[in-house]
Amino acid sequence: MKTLTPLLTAxxxxxxxxxxxxxxxxxxxxxxxxxxLDSPGGTPFIDTIVFDWETDITSGNVTKSDLTNWSYELFGxxxxxxxxxxxxxxxxxxxxxxxxxxxDIQFDFNLNTLNWSQFYNxxxxx
Numbered sequence: 102m103k104t105l106t107p108l109l110t111a112x113x114x115x116x117x118x119x120x121x122x123x124x125x126x127x128x129x130x131x132x133x134x135x136x137x138l139d140s141p142g143g144t145p146f147i148d149t150i151v152f153d154w155e156t157d158i159t160s161g162n163v164t165k166s167d168l169t170n171w172s173y174e175l176f177g178x179x180x181x182x183x184x185x186x187x188x189x190x191x192x193x194x195x196x197x198x199x200x201x202x203x204x205d206i207q208f209d210f211n212l213n214t215l216n217w218s219q220f221y222n223x224x225x226x227x
Contacts, residue, residue: 106133109136129155129156129157130156130158130159131153131154131155131157132149132152132154132155132156132210133151133152133153134151134152134154134210134217135149135150135151135152136149136150136151136152136190138150141177143151145177145182145183146176146177146178146182147175147176147177147182148176148178149175149176149177150173150175150176151173151174151215152171152172152173152175152177152220153170153171153172153173154172154188154208154210155169155170156167156168156169156170157166157169158212159212160212160213161212161213161222162209162210162211162212162218163208163209163210164208164209165188165203165206165207165208165209166176166188166203167188168188168191168208169188169190170188170189170190171186171187171188171208172186172187173185173187187206188189188206193205193206197217207219207220208209210219211221
C-alpha cells in the first residue's frame with residue numbers, strides 16, 4: 102500500500118490490457134484502484150473507494166482528458182454506499198442530475214510509476 106495523503110492508501114492494478122486488431126496493436130487498459138482510508142468515517146461511513154478506469158495512453162501521466170471511462174464505488178464496512186460513473190465513452194457525466202464538464206474533475210495517474218498525483222470528483226470527503 103502506498104500512502105497518497107494523510108487520509109488515503111492505495112493499490113493499483115491493470116485488469117486488462119492491449120488488444121490486437123489485424124496488424125495494428127491497439128492499447129486499451131482497464132485499471133482498478135482501491136483506496137483504503139487511513140481515517141475512515143463520515144455519514145454514511147466510508148472506509149474504501151474503488152476506482153475502475155480505462156485509457157488508451159500507454160505510458161506517462163494519464164490525465165482527465167485521457168480517460169475513456171471512469172467510475173467509482175464507495176464502501177463502508179464491506180457494503181456499497183454509493184457509486185457513480187464520472188466519464189463514459191470519453192464524456193463527463195452529470196452528478197446528481199447536474200451537468201459538469203472536464204474542468205469540474207481532476208485525474209492524474211502516472212503509468213510509469215503506478216502512482217496517483219491527484220483525483221477530485223465533487224465528493225467533499227476525498
